[in-house]
Amino acid sequence: MDVDAFVEVHEPTWRRLEALLEQGRPSGADADELVRLYQRTATHLSLLRAENPDPVLVSRLSRLVARARHRLGGVREPAWRELARFVLVSFPVAVYRVRRLVVAIGVLFCLVGAAVAVWVAGDPQVLAALGSEQDARQYVERDFVDYYSQNTAASFAGQVWTNNARIAALCVALGVAGFPVVYLLGANAVGVGQAAGLLFAYDRGDVFFAFILPHGFLELTAIFVAGAAGLRIFWAWVAPGPRTRADALATEGRALFTVAIGLAGVLAVSGVVEGFVTPAPWPTWLRVGVGFGVFCAFVVYVGVLGRRAAAAGETGDLRAGDVGDLAPTRG
Incomplete structure:
Protein backbone atom coordinates (compact mmCIF):
# COMPACT_ATOMS: atom_id res chain seq x y z
CA MET A 1 0.00 0.00 0.00
CA ARG A 76 -21.37 5.79 29.27
CA GLU A 77 -22.58 4.07 32.39
CA PRO A 78 -21.56 5.67 35.68
CA ALA A 79 -18.17 4.66 37.03
CA TRP A 80 -19.71 2.88 40.00
CA ARG A 81 -21.62 0.57 37.66
CA GLU A 82 -18.46 -0.25 35.75
CA LEU A 83 -16.74 -1.02 39.06
CA ALA A 84 -19.67 -3.15 40.20
CA ARG A 85 -19.57 -5.09 36.92
CA PHE A 86 -15.85 -5.68 37.36
CA VAL A 87 -16.25 -6.98 40.93
CA LEU A 88 -19.41 -9.01 40.36
CA VAL A 89 -18.88 -10.28 36.80
CA SER A 90 -15.58 -9.68 35.01
CA PHE A 91 -13.07 -10.69 37.69
CA PRO A 92 -14.86 -13.73 39.15
CA VAL A 93 -15.62 -15.20 35.71
CA ALA A 94 -12.03 -14.66 34.56
CA VAL A 95 -10.81 -16.64 37.58
CA TYR A 96 -13.56 -19.24 37.20
CA ARG A 97 -12.49 -19.97 33.62
CA VAL A 98 -8.98 -21.01 34.74
CA ARG A 99 -10.06 -22.86 37.91
CA ARG A 100 -8.88 -26.30 36.78
CA LEU A 101 -5.48 -24.95 35.79
CA VAL A 102 -5.27 -23.19 39.17
CA VAL A 103 -5.80 -26.50 40.95
CA ALA A 104 -3.19 -28.23 38.76
CA ILE A 105 -0.65 -25.49 39.41
CA GLY A 106 -1.39 -25.61 43.13
CA VAL A 107 -0.82 -29.35 43.28
CA LEU A 108 2.46 -29.13 41.34
CA PHE A 109 3.62 -26.20 43.47
CA CYS A 110 3.00 -28.15 46.67
CA LEU A 111 4.71 -31.26 45.29
CA VAL A 112 7.80 -29.27 44.27
CA GLY A 113 7.88 -27.45 47.60
CA ALA A 114 7.49 -30.70 49.55
CA ALA A 115 10.22 -32.42 47.51
CA VAL A 116 12.63 -29.54 48.14
CA ALA A 117 11.76 -29.54 51.84
CA VAL A 118 12.43 -33.28 52.17
CA TRP A 119 15.69 -32.89 50.26
CA VAL A 120 16.92 -30.01 52.43
CA ALA A 121 15.84 -31.56 55.72
CA GLY A 122 17.16 -35.01 54.90
CA ASP A 123 20.54 -34.26 53.32
CA PRO A 124 23.19 -32.68 55.58
CA GLN A 125 25.26 -31.62 52.58
CA VAL A 126 22.36 -29.64 51.09
CA LEU A 127 21.66 -28.12 54.49
CA ALA A 128 25.30 -27.08 54.85
CA ALA A 129 25.29 -25.56 51.36
CA LEU A 130 22.53 -23.17 52.42
CA GLY A 131 24.69 -21.59 55.12
CA SER A 132 26.60 -22.18 58.32
CA GLU A 133 25.17 -23.92 61.37
CA GLN A 134 25.02 -20.59 63.18
CA ASP A 135 23.15 -18.89 60.34
CA ALA A 136 20.70 -21.77 60.07
CA ARG A 137 19.89 -21.69 63.80
CA GLN A 138 19.53 -17.91 63.68
CA TYR A 139 17.01 -18.30 60.87
CA VAL A 140 14.88 -21.06 62.39
CA GLU A 141 14.94 -19.74 65.96
CA ARG A 142 14.51 -16.02 65.33
CA ASP A 143 14.57 -14.65 61.78
CA PHE A 144 11.71 -16.71 60.35
CA VAL A 145 9.27 -15.53 63.02
CA ASP A 146 10.72 -12.04 63.43
CA TYR A 147 10.23 -11.40 59.71
CA TYR A 148 6.49 -11.00 60.30
CA SER A 149 6.86 -8.46 63.09
CA GLN A 150 10.04 -6.50 62.36
CA ASN A 151 7.99 -3.58 60.97
CA THR A 152 4.65 -2.12 61.96
CA ALA A 153 1.71 -4.21 60.81
CA ALA A 154 0.45 -1.60 58.36
CA SER A 155 3.89 -1.03 56.84
CA PHE A 156 4.56 -4.76 56.53
CA ALA A 157 1.15 -5.38 54.95
CA GLY A 158 1.90 -2.70 52.36
CA GLN A 159 5.31 -4.16 51.54
CA VAL A 160 3.90 -7.67 51.18
CA TRP A 161 1.04 -6.46 49.01
CA THR A 162 3.36 -4.53 46.68
CA ASN A 163 5.72 -7.47 46.24
CA ASN A 164 3.02 -10.07 45.66
CA ALA A 165 1.01 -7.83 43.33
CA ARG A 166 4.18 -7.33 41.27
CA ILE A 167 4.71 -11.10 41.02
CA ALA A 168 1.08 -11.65 40.01
CA ALA A 169 1.22 -8.91 37.37
CA LEU A 170 4.45 -10.36 35.96
CA CYS A 171 2.89 -13.82 35.69
CA VAL A 172 0.06 -12.40 33.59
CA ALA A 173 2.08 -9.87 31.60
CA LEU A 174 4.83 -12.37 30.70
CA GLY A 175 2.34 -15.13 30.02
CA VAL A 176 2.70 -14.83 26.25
CA ALA A 177 6.24 -16.24 26.56
CA GLY A 178 5.21 -19.15 28.79
CA PHE A 179 8.60 -19.94 30.32
CA PRO A 180 8.81 -16.85 32.62
CA VAL A 181 5.58 -17.92 34.30
CA VAL A 182 6.92 -21.43 34.93
CA TYR A 183 10.17 -19.94 36.24
CA LEU A 184 8.42 -17.56 38.65
CA LEU A 185 6.17 -20.29 40.02
CA GLY A 186 9.06 -22.74 40.29
CA ALA A 187 11.32 -20.23 42.04
CA ASN A 188 8.62 -19.48 44.61
CA ALA A 189 7.98 -23.20 45.18
CA VAL A 190 11.70 -23.81 45.75
CA GLY A 191 11.89 -20.85 48.13
CA VAL A 192 8.98 -22.11 50.21
CA GLY A 193 10.45 -25.63 50.18
CA GLN A 194 13.85 -24.41 51.37
CA ALA A 195 12.29 -22.51 54.27
CA ALA A 196 10.22 -25.53 55.25
CA GLY A 197 13.21 -27.84 54.97
CA LEU A 198 15.32 -25.67 57.24
CA LEU A 199 12.67 -25.52 59.94
CA PHE A 200 11.89 -29.23 59.75
CA ALA A 201 15.61 -30.03 59.96
CA TYR A 202 15.66 -28.35 63.39
CA ASP A 203 12.29 -29.80 64.53
CA ARG A 204 10.46 -26.52 64.00
CA GLY A 205 7.98 -27.70 61.39
CA ASP A 206 5.05 -26.61 63.57
CA VAL A 207 6.37 -23.05 63.50
CA PHE A 208 6.57 -23.13 59.69
CA PHE A 209 2.89 -24.05 59.29
CA ALA A 210 1.78 -21.74 62.10
CA PHE A 211 3.26 -18.71 60.33
CA ILE A 212 2.72 -19.71 56.69
CA LEU A 213 -0.86 -20.95 56.68
CA PRO A 214 -2.73 -17.89 58.03
CA HIS A 215 -1.91 -15.78 54.98
CA GLY A 216 -0.61 -18.55 52.71
CA PHE A 217 -4.03 -20.00 51.89
CA LEU A 218 -5.11 -16.85 50.05
CA GLU A 219 -1.70 -15.50 49.02
CA LEU A 220 -0.53 -18.66 47.28
CA THR A 221 -3.92 -19.19 45.67
CA ALA A 222 -3.68 -15.70 44.18
CA ILE A 223 -0.24 -16.52 42.77
CA PHE A 224 -1.62 -19.77 41.31
CA VAL A 225 -4.46 -17.82 39.68
CA ALA A 226 -1.97 -15.36 38.16
CA GLY A 227 0.15 -18.22 36.84
CA ALA A 228 -2.90 -19.93 35.36
CA ALA A 229 -3.96 -16.72 33.61
CA GLY A 230 -0.46 -16.25 32.19
CA LEU A 231 -0.30 -19.81 30.88
CA ARG A 232 -3.79 -19.51 29.40
CA ILE A 233 -2.61 -16.47 27.43
CA PHE A 234 0.43 -18.47 26.29
CA TRP A 235 -1.78 -21.34 25.15
CA ALA A 236 -4.03 -18.95 23.19
CA TRP A 237 -0.94 -18.04 21.16
CA VAL A 238 0.21 -21.65 20.75
CA ALA A 239 -3.19 -23.17 19.91
CA PRO A 240 -5.54 -20.38 18.74
CA GLY A 241 -8.11 -22.76 17.24
CA PRO A 242 -10.24 -21.27 14.45
CA ARG A 243 -9.10 -17.73 15.32
CA THR A 244 -5.95 -16.06 14.08
CA ARG A 245 -3.15 -15.96 16.65
CA ALA A 246 -3.48 -12.19 16.90
CA ASP A 247 -7.23 -12.38 17.57
CA ALA A 248 -6.86 -15.21 20.09
CA LEU A 249 -4.07 -13.42 21.91
CA ALA A 250 -5.98 -10.13 21.99
CA THR A 251 -9.19 -11.74 23.24
CA GLU A 252 -7.57 -13.85 25.95
CA GLY A 253 -5.18 -11.06 26.88
CA ARG A 254 -8.03 -8.60 27.46
CA ALA A 255 -10.09 -11.12 29.39
CA LEU A 256 -7.30 -12.46 31.57
CA PHE A 257 -5.49 -9.22 32.28
CA THR A 258 -8.61 -8.59 34.33
CA VAL A 259 -7.11 -11.17 36.66
CA ALA A 260 -4.01 -9.06 37.30
CA ILE A 261 -6.15 -6.06 38.25
CA GLY A 262 -8.49 -8.07 40.46
CA LEU A 263 -5.67 -9.90 42.20
CA ALA A 264 -4.31 -6.56 43.39
CA GLY A 265 -7.38 -6.40 45.62
CA VAL A 266 -7.15 -10.04 46.67
CA LEU A 267 -3.50 -9.66 47.58
CA ALA A 268 -4.30 -6.50 49.53
CA VAL A 269 -6.57 -8.64 51.72
CA SER A 270 -3.84 -11.26 51.98
CA GLY A 271 -1.37 -8.54 52.96
CA VAL A 272 -3.66 -7.38 55.74
CA VAL A 273 -3.89 -10.95 57.05
CA GLU A 274 -0.11 -11.36 56.86
CA GLY A 275 0.51 -8.02 58.55
CA PHE A 276 -2.11 -8.20 61.30
CA VAL A 277 -3.13 -11.85 61.79
CA THR A 278 0.00 -13.94 61.11
CA PRO A 279 2.17 -12.28 63.82
CA ALA A 280 -0.72 -11.74 66.25
CA PRO A 281 -0.30 -13.25 69.75
CA TRP A 282 -3.29 -15.50 69.24
CA PRO A 283 -3.56 -19.29 69.45
CA THR A 284 -2.34 -20.99 66.29
CA TRP A 285 -5.74 -22.52 65.59
CA LEU A 286 -7.35 -19.08 65.61
CA ARG A 287 -4.80 -17.48 63.27
CA VAL A 288 -4.96 -20.42 60.86
CA GLY A 289 -8.76 -20.42 61.12
CA VAL A 290 -8.99 -16.75 60.17
CA GLY A 291 -6.74 -17.30 57.15
CA PHE A 292 -8.69 -20.37 56.06
CA GLY A 293 -11.98 -18.50 56.46
CA VAL A 294 -10.78 -15.68 54.19
CA PHE A 295 -9.63 -18.26 51.64
CA CYS A 296 -13.03 -20.01 51.73
CA ALA A 297 -14.78 -16.68 51.21
CA PHE A 298 -12.72 -16.12 48.05
CA VAL A 299 -13.50 -19.62 46.76
CA VAL A 300 -17.24 -19.09 47.34
CA TYR A 301 -17.07 -15.66 45.70
CA VAL A 302 -15.46 -17.06 42.55
CA GLY A 303 -17.54 -20.23 42.53
CA VAL A 304 -20.93 -18.53 42.85
CA LEU A 305 -20.45 -15.32 40.86
CA GLY A 306 -18.04 -16.84 38.34
CA ARG A 307 -20.29 -19.77 37.57
CA ARG A 308 -23.29 -17.48 37.18
CA ALA A 309 -21.42 -15.13 34.84
CA ALA A 310 -20.01 -18.02 32.78
CA ALA A 311 -23.52 -19.45 32.37
CA ALA A 312 -24.59 -16.05 31.03
CA GLY A 313 -21.85 -16.18 28.39
CA GLU A 314 -19.40 -13.79 30.05
CA THR A 315 -15.66 -14.34 29.66
CA GLY A 316 -14.13 -11.36 31.43
CA ASP A 317 -13.43 -9.61 28.12
CA LEU A 318 -14.51 -6.05 27.40
CA ARG A 319 -18.03 -5.53 26.18
CA ALA A 320 -18.48 -5.70 22.44
CA GLY A 321 -18.87 -1.92 22.18
CA ASP A 322 -15.59 -1.31 24.00
CA VAL A 323 -13.39 -3.73 22.09
CA GLY A 324 -13.11 -1.60 18.96
CA ASP A 325 -14.47 -1.58 15.47
CA LEU A 326 -13.45 -4.32 13.13
CA ALA A 327 -14.18 -4.12 9.44
CA PRO A 328 -13.16 -7.17 7.42
CA THR A 329 -11.06 -6.28 4.40
CA ARG A 330 -9.27 -8.18 1.67
CA GLY A 331 -6.00 -7.19 0.06
Whole structure:
Protein backbone atom coordinates (compact mmCIF):
# COMPACT_ATOMS: atom_id res chain seq x y z
CA MET A 1 0.00 0.00 0.00
CA ASP A 2 1.18 3.52 -0.86
CA VAL A 3 0.47 5.35 2.39
CA ASP A 4 0.96 8.81 0.90
CA ALA A 5 -1.57 8.11 -1.84
CA PHE A 6 -3.96 6.56 0.69
CA VAL A 7 -3.79 9.68 2.84
CA GLU A 8 -4.24 12.01 -0.12
CA VAL A 9 -7.41 10.18 -1.21
CA HIS A 10 -9.05 9.87 2.21
CA GLU A 11 -7.81 12.99 4.02
CA PRO A 12 -10.98 14.97 3.12
CA THR A 13 -13.10 12.27 4.79
CA TRP A 14 -11.09 12.41 7.99
CA ARG A 15 -11.03 16.21 8.09
CA ARG A 16 -14.80 16.34 7.60
CA LEU A 17 -15.28 13.83 10.41
CA GLU A 18 -13.06 15.94 12.66
CA ALA A 19 -15.10 19.02 11.79
CA LEU A 20 -18.37 17.28 12.64
CA LEU A 21 -16.95 16.13 15.96
CA GLU A 22 -15.99 19.72 16.83
CA GLN A 23 -19.57 20.90 16.34
CA GLY A 24 -22.12 20.96 19.10
CA ARG A 25 -25.36 19.03 18.81
CA PRO A 26 -25.53 17.89 15.16
CA SER A 27 -28.59 18.29 12.97
CA GLY A 28 -30.32 15.25 11.50
CA ALA A 29 -28.37 15.45 8.25
CA ASP A 30 -25.07 16.00 10.05
CA ALA A 31 -25.76 13.05 12.35
CA ASP A 32 -26.35 10.80 9.35
CA GLU A 33 -23.15 12.05 7.74
CA LEU A 34 -21.28 11.49 11.02
CA VAL A 35 -22.35 7.84 11.04
CA ARG A 36 -21.27 7.32 7.43
CA LEU A 37 -17.89 8.97 7.94
CA TYR A 38 -17.32 7.04 11.14
CA GLN A 39 -17.95 3.75 9.32
CA ARG A 40 -15.62 4.71 6.47
CA THR A 41 -12.85 5.81 8.82
CA ALA A 42 -13.18 2.62 10.86
CA THR A 43 -12.76 0.66 7.61
CA HIS A 44 -9.72 2.76 6.67
CA LEU A 45 -8.22 2.02 10.10
CA SER A 46 -8.84 -1.70 9.68
CA LEU A 47 -7.23 -1.67 6.24
CA LEU A 48 -4.18 0.21 7.50
CA ARG A 49 -3.69 -2.21 10.37
CA ALA A 50 -3.87 -5.17 8.00
CA GLU A 51 -1.82 -3.85 5.10
CA ASN A 52 0.60 -1.19 6.35
CA PRO A 53 0.48 -0.47 10.09
CA ASP A 54 2.08 2.99 9.97
CA PRO A 55 2.16 3.83 13.69
CA VAL A 56 1.58 7.57 13.35
CA LEU A 57 -1.36 7.27 10.99
CA VAL A 58 -2.87 4.34 12.88
CA SER A 59 -2.64 6.32 16.12
CA ARG A 60 -4.34 9.32 14.53
CA LEU A 61 -7.19 7.31 13.06
CA SER A 62 -7.60 5.29 16.26
CA ARG A 63 -8.17 8.49 18.23
CA LEU A 64 -10.55 9.80 15.59
CA VAL A 65 -12.59 6.60 15.52
CA ALA A 66 -12.69 6.49 19.33
CA ARG A 67 -13.99 10.07 19.48
CA ALA A 68 -16.65 9.32 16.91
CA ARG A 69 -17.71 6.13 18.66
CA HIS A 70 -17.98 8.03 21.94
CA ARG A 71 -20.13 10.72 20.30
CA LEU A 72 -22.40 8.16 18.64
CA GLY A 73 -22.61 5.92 21.69
CA GLY A 74 -23.72 8.66 24.01
CA VAL A 75 -23.01 8.82 27.72
CA ARG A 76 -21.37 5.79 29.27
CA GLU A 77 -22.58 4.07 32.39
CA PRO A 78 -21.56 5.67 35.68
CA ALA A 79 -18.17 4.66 37.03
CA TRP A 80 -19.71 2.88 40.00
CA ARG A 81 -21.62 0.57 37.66
CA GLU A 82 -18.46 -0.25 35.75
CA LEU A 83 -16.74 -1.02 39.06
CA ALA A 84 -19.67 -3.15 40.20
CA ARG A 85 -19.57 -5.09 36.92
CA PHE A 86 -15.85 -5.68 37.36
CA VAL A 87 -16.25 -6.98 40.93
CA LEU A 88 -19.41 -9.01 40.36
CA VAL A 89 -18.88 -10.28 36.80
CA SER A 90 -15.58 -9.68 35.01
CA PHE A 91 -13.07 -10.69 37.69
CA PRO A 92 -14.86 -13.73 39.15
CA VAL A 93 -15.62 -15.20 35.71
CA ALA A 94 -12.03 -14.66 34.56
CA VAL A 95 -10.81 -16.64 37.58
CA TYR A 96 -13.56 -19.24 37.20
CA ARG A 97 -12.49 -19.97 33.62
CA VAL A 98 -8.98 -21.01 34.74
CA ARG A 99 -10.06 -22.86 37.91
CA ARG A 100 -8.88 -26.30 36.78
CA LEU A 101 -5.48 -24.95 35.79
CA VAL A 102 -5.27 -23.19 39.17
CA VAL A 103 -5.80 -26.50 40.95
CA ALA A 104 -3.19 -28.23 38.76
CA ILE A 105 -0.65 -25.49 39.41
CA GLY A 106 -1.39 -25.61 43.13
CA VAL A 107 -0.82 -29.35 43.28
CA LEU A 108 2.46 -29.13 41.34
CA PHE A 109 3.62 -26.20 43.47
CA CYS A 110 3.00 -28.15 46.67
CA LEU A 111 4.71 -31.26 45.29
CA VAL A 112 7.80 -29.27 44.27
CA GLY A 113 7.88 -27.45 47.60
CA ALA A 114 7.49 -30.70 49.55
CA ALA A 115 10.22 -32.42 47.51
CA VAL A 116 12.63 -29.54 48.14
CA ALA A 117 11.76 -29.54 51.84
CA VAL A 118 12.43 -33.28 52.17
CA TRP A 119 15.69 -32.89 50.26
CA VAL A 120 16.92 -30.01 52.43
CA ALA A 121 15.84 -31.56 55.72
CA GLY A 122 17.16 -35.01 54.90
CA ASP A 123 20.54 -34.26 53.32
CA PRO A 124 23.19 -32.68 55.58
CA GLN A 125 25.26 -31.62 52.58
CA VAL A 126 22.36 -29.64 51.09
CA LEU A 127 21.66 -28.12 54.49
CA ALA A 128 25.30 -27.08 54.85
CA ALA A 129 25.29 -25.56 51.36
CA LEU A 130 22.53 -23.17 52.42
CA GLY A 131 24.69 -21.59 55.12
CA SER A 132 26.60 -22.18 58.32
CA GLU A 133 25.17 -23.92 61.37
CA GLN A 134 25.02 -20.59 63.18
CA ASP A 135 23.15 -18.89 60.34
CA ALA A 136 20.70 -21.77 60.07
CA ARG A 137 19.89 -21.69 63.80
CA GLN A 138 19.53 -17.91 63.68
CA TYR A 139 17.01 -18.30 60.87
CA VAL A 140 14.88 -21.06 62.39
CA GLU A 141 14.94 -19.74 65.96
CA ARG A 142 14.51 -16.02 65.33
CA ASP A 143 14.57 -14.65 61.78
CA PHE A 144 11.71 -16.71 60.35
CA VAL A 145 9.27 -15.53 63.02
CA ASP A 146 10.72 -12.04 63.43
CA TYR A 147 10.23 -11.40 59.71
CA TYR A 148 6.49 -11.00 60.30
CA SER A 149 6.86 -8.46 63.09
CA GLN A 150 10.04 -6.50 62.36
CA ASN A 151 7.99 -3.58 60.97
CA THR A 152 4.65 -2.12 61.96
CA ALA A 153 1.71 -4.21 60.81
CA ALA A 154 0.45 -1.60 58.36
CA SER A 155 3.89 -1.03 56.84
CA PHE A 156 4.56 -4.76 56.53
CA ALA A 157 1.15 -5.38 54.95
CA GLY A 158 1.90 -2.70 52.36
CA GLN A 159 5.31 -4.16 51.54
CA VAL A 160 3.90 -7.67 51.18
CA TRP A 161 1.04 -6.46 49.01
CA THR A 162 3.36 -4.53 46.68
CA ASN A 163 5.72 -7.47 46.24
CA ASN A 164 3.02 -10.07 45.66
CA ALA A 165 1.01 -7.83 43.33
CA ARG A 166 4.18 -7.33 41.27
CA ILE A 167 4.71 -11.10 41.02
CA ALA A 168 1.08 -11.65 40.01
CA ALA A 169 1.22 -8.91 37.37
CA LEU A 170 4.45 -10.36 35.96
CA CYS A 171 2.89 -13.82 35.69
CA VAL A 172 0.06 -12.40 33.59
CA ALA A 173 2.08 -9.87 31.60
CA LEU A 174 4.83 -12.37 30.70
CA GLY A 175 2.34 -15.13 30.02
CA VAL A 176 2.70 -14.83 26.25
CA ALA A 177 6.24 -16.24 26.56
CA GLY A 178 5.21 -19.15 28.79
CA PHE A 179 8.60 -19.94 30.32
CA PRO A 180 8.81 -16.85 32.62
CA VAL A 181 5.58 -17.92 34.30
CA VAL A 182 6.92 -21.43 34.93
CA TYR A 183 10.17 -19.94 36.24
CA LEU A 184 8.42 -17.56 38.65
CA LEU A 185 6.17 -20.29 40.02
CA GLY A 186 9.06 -22.74 40.29
CA ALA A 187 11.32 -20.23 42.04
CA ASN A 188 8.62 -19.48 44.61
CA ALA A 189 7.98 -23.20 45.18
CA VAL A 190 11.70 -23.81 45.75
CA GLY A 191 11.89 -20.85 48.13
CA VAL A 192 8.98 -22.11 50.21
CA GLY A 193 10.45 -25.63 50.18
CA GLN A 194 13.85 -24.41 51.37
CA ALA A 195 12.29 -22.51 54.27
CA ALA A 196 10.22 -25.53 55.25
CA GLY A 197 13.21 -27.84 54.97
CA LEU A 198 15.32 -25.67 57.24
CA LEU A 199 12.67 -25.52 59.94
CA PHE A 200 11.89 -29.23 59.75
CA ALA A 201 15.61 -30.03 59.96
CA TYR A 202 15.66 -28.35 63.39
CA ASP A 203 12.29 -29.80 64.53
CA ARG A 204 10.46 -26.52 64.00
CA GLY A 205 7.98 -27.70 61.39
CA ASP A 206 5.05 -26.61 63.57
CA VAL A 207 6.37 -23.05 63.50
CA PHE A 208 6.57 -23.13 59.69
CA PHE A 209 2.89 -24.05 59.29
CA ALA A 210 1.78 -21.74 62.10
CA PHE A 211 3.26 -18.71 60.33
CA ILE A 212 2.72 -19.71 56.69
CA LEU A 213 -0.86 -20.95 56.68
CA PRO A 214 -2.73 -17.89 58.03
CA HIS A 215 -1.91 -15.78 54.98
CA GLY A 216 -0.61 -18.55 52.71
CA PHE A 217 -4.03 -20.00 51.89
CA LEU A 218 -5.11 -16.85 50.05
CA GLU A 219 -1.70 -15.50 49.02
CA LEU A 220 -0.53 -18.66 47.28
CA THR A 221 -3.92 -19.19 45.67
CA ALA A 222 -3.68 -15.70 44.18
CA ILE A 223 -0.24 -16.52 42.77
CA PHE A 224 -1.62 -19.77 41.31
CA VAL A 225 -4.46 -17.82 39.68
CA ALA A 226 -1.97 -15.36 38.16
CA GLY A 227 0.15 -18.22 36.84
CA ALA A 228 -2.90 -19.93 35.36
CA ALA A 229 -3.96 -16.72 33.61
CA GLY A 230 -0.46 -16.25 32.19
CA LEU A 231 -0.30 -19.81 30.88
CA ARG A 232 -3.79 -19.51 29.40
CA ILE A 233 -2.61 -16.47 27.43
CA PHE A 234 0.43 -18.47 26.29
CA TRP A 235 -1.78 -21.34 25.15
CA ALA A 236 -4.03 -18.95 23.19
CA TRP A 237 -0.94 -18.04 21.16
CA VAL A 238 0.21 -21.65 20.75
CA ALA A 239 -3.19 -23.17 19.91
CA PRO A 240 -5.54 -20.38 18.74
CA GLY A 241 -8.11 -22.76 17.24
CA PRO A 242 -10.24 -21.27 14.45
CA ARG A 243 -9.10 -17.73 15.32
CA THR A 244 -5.95 -16.06 14.08
CA ARG A 245 -3.15 -15.96 16.65
CA ALA A 246 -3.48 -12.19 16.90
CA ASP A 247 -7.23 -12.38 17.57
CA ALA A 248 -6.86 -15.21 20.09
CA LEU A 249 -4.07 -13.42 21.91
CA ALA A 250 -5.98 -10.13 21.99
CA THR A 251 -9.19 -11.74 23.24
CA GLU A 252 -7.57 -13.85 25.95
CA GLY A 253 -5.18 -11.06 26.88
CA ARG A 254 -8.03 -8.60 27.46
CA ALA A 255 -10.09 -11.12 29.39
CA LEU A 256 -7.30 -12.46 31.57
CA PHE A 257 -5.49 -9.22 32.28
CA THR A 258 -8.61 -8.59 34.33
CA VAL A 259 -7.11 -11.17 36.66
CA ALA A 260 -4.01 -9.06 37.30
CA ILE A 261 -6.15 -6.06 38.25
CA GLY A 262 -8.49 -8.07 40.46
CA LEU A 263 -5.67 -9.90 42.20
CA ALA A 264 -4.31 -6.56 43.39
CA GLY A 265 -7.38 -6.40 45.62
CA VAL A 266 -7.15 -10.04 46.67
CA LEU A 267 -3.50 -9.66 47.58
CA ALA A 268 -4.30 -6.50 49.53
CA VAL A 269 -6.57 -8.64 51.72
CA SER A 270 -3.84 -11.26 51.98
CA GLY A 271 -1.37 -8.54 52.96
CA VAL A 272 -3.66 -7.38 55.74
CA VAL A 273 -3.89 -10.95 57.05
CA GLU A 274 -0.11 -11.36 56.86
CA GLY A 275 0.51 -8.02 58.55
CA PHE A 276 -2.11 -8.20 61.30
CA VAL A 277 -3.13 -11.85 61.79
CA THR A 278 0.00 -13.94 61.11
CA PRO A 279 2.17 -12.28 63.82
CA ALA A 280 -0.72 -11.74 66.25
CA PRO A 281 -0.30 -13.25 69.75
CA TRP A 282 -3.29 -15.50 69.24
CA PRO A 283 -3.56 -19.29 69.45
CA THR A 284 -2.34 -20.99 66.29
CA TRP A 285 -5.74 -22.52 65.59
CA LEU A 286 -7.35 -19.08 65.61
CA ARG A 287 -4.80 -17.48 63.27
CA VAL A 288 -4.96 -20.42 60.86
CA GLY A 289 -8.76 -20.42 61.12
CA VAL A 290 -8.99 -16.75 60.17
CA GLY A 291 -6.74 -17.30 57.15
CA PHE A 292 -8.69 -20.37 56.06
CA GLY A 293 -11.98 -18.50 56.46
CA VAL A 294 -10.78 -15.68 54.19
CA PHE A 295 -9.63 -18.26 51.64
CA CYS A 296 -13.03 -20.01 51.73
CA ALA A 297 -14.78 -16.68 51.21
CA PHE A 298 -12.72 -16.12 48.05
CA VAL A 299 -13.50 -19.62 46.76
CA VAL A 300 -17.24 -19.09 47.34
CA TYR A 301 -17.07 -15.66 45.70
CA VAL A 302 -15.46 -17.06 42.55
CA GLY A 303 -17.54 -20.23 42.53
CA VAL A 304 -20.93 -18.53 42.85
CA LEU A 305 -20.45 -15.32 40.86
CA GLY A 306 -18.04 -16.84 38.34
CA ARG A 307 -20.29 -19.77 37.57
CA ARG A 308 -23.29 -17.48 37.18
CA ALA A 309 -21.42 -15.13 34.84
CA ALA A 310 -20.01 -18.02 32.78
CA ALA A 311 -23.52 -19.45 32.37
CA ALA A 312 -24.59 -16.05 31.03
CA GLY A 313 -21.85 -16.18 28.39
CA GLU A 314 -19.40 -13.79 30.05
CA THR A 315 -15.66 -14.34 29.66
CA GLY A 316 -14.13 -11.36 31.43
CA ASP A 317 -13.43 -9.61 28.12
CA LEU A 318 -14.51 -6.05 27.40
CA ARG A 319 -18.03 -5.53 26.18
CA ALA A 320 -18.48 -5.70 22.44
CA GLY A 321 -18.87 -1.92 22.18
CA ASP A 322 -15.59 -1.31 24.00
CA VAL A 323 -13.39 -3.73 22.09
CA GLY A 324 -13.11 -1.60 18.96
CA ASP A 325 -14.47 -1.58 15.47
CA LEU A 326 -13.45 -4.32 13.13
CA ALA A 327 -14.18 -4.12 9.44
CA PRO A 328 -13.16 -7.17 7.42
CA THR A 329 -11.06 -6.28 4.40
CA ARG A 330 -9.27 -8.18 1.67
CA GLY A 331 -6.00 -7.19 0.06
